[in-house]
Amino acid sequence: MIYTCTLNPSIDYLIQVDDFKLGALNRAGRTQFFPGGKGINVSRVLKRFDTESTAIGFAGGFTGEYIQNFLQKENITADFTEVSDDTRINVKLKTGIETEINGAGPEIPAEQQEQLIDKVRQLEKGDLLVLAGSIPSSLPAHFYSRLAGICRSAGAETVIDTTGRALEETFQYEPFLIKPNHHEIGELLKTKVSSVNEAVYSAKKLLDRGVQNVIVSLAGEGAVLVNKDIVLKASVPSGEVKNSVGAGDSVVAGFISAYTKGLSFEEALRTGVSAGSATAFSEDLCTKAEAEKLRGDIKIEKIG
């Protein structure tokens, strides 16, 4: 079974303001709400790729209820731990360029922390847990590594999509996959990563620290997949980027969906990148049909 864990979900509030002026009253054009948070996005794209998952994490208040109702309408199994504070609202301002304001997230009391940990203790060998997104400020930075450690002891695999120390501390538990973008892997290794070669070099350093597979996404420049046996480079299709929110999560979901169905690393990477680009080219997360249309435009090269 696949689980996604979003410790810090959100309602993503997308606001279109064509001629945004700082310090003035701006009138919004189109506005939209979506359930957000990286694990939730992964679950939504998995569902569109006919792959079942259970979404766990913390949800609270009217915003938490909105997210859970939305997931229910999309027939996604969710088992959130309820907290009393409201789940955050993240503002995604579309003004020609994208500006994001993400909330810190609610207070998570110790009792609810333990309840979530107990859910993760139920995982078994063969299960896969995706830990994705930021950690609310009331939780310790090592919360992900604690969950990753529990999975490791149970024989369940982990996919980690977060940044900095929270990510680094999970390496001791040999995550199956991490998917930093090129800025994030650069920050982690205190270097600048802007080319495919630099991404591969950096990813190999993380294999040495225990990670089994690293996908580095380089936005419009493509993506690489590196593990101990293979180095793959994927090109991305060209198109108009409408909304990059969730593009990285779609790469993770597409990859997992294909890989868990038994496809090769090449085809799983192709599926991941097609989902990422299809999301970037659409307003909400991609549909399977949108991603499939792009498959043929993605070139996968074995470069190591």
Ligand SMILES: Nc1ncnc2c1ncn2[C@@H]1O[C@H](COP(=O)(O)OP(=O)(O)OP(=O)(O)O)[C@@H](O)[C@H]1O
């Ligand atoms: N300009 C683009 N053209 C085509 N595809 C793109 C473009 N930008 C992003 N993508 C798609 O989105 C994927 C993820 O992009 P990116 O490297 O920006 O990751 P990210 O920063 O994790 O994404 P997110 O915007 O979700 O935070 C890429 O692998 C690609 O498939």
Ligand SMILES: O=P(O)(O)OC[C@@]1(O)O[C@H](CO)[C@@H](O)[C@@H]1O
């Ligand atoms: O603040 P975090 O947890 O790092 O990121 C949260 C977020 O920006 O990530 C998703 C896109 O990847 C959005 O749905 C959501 O608003």
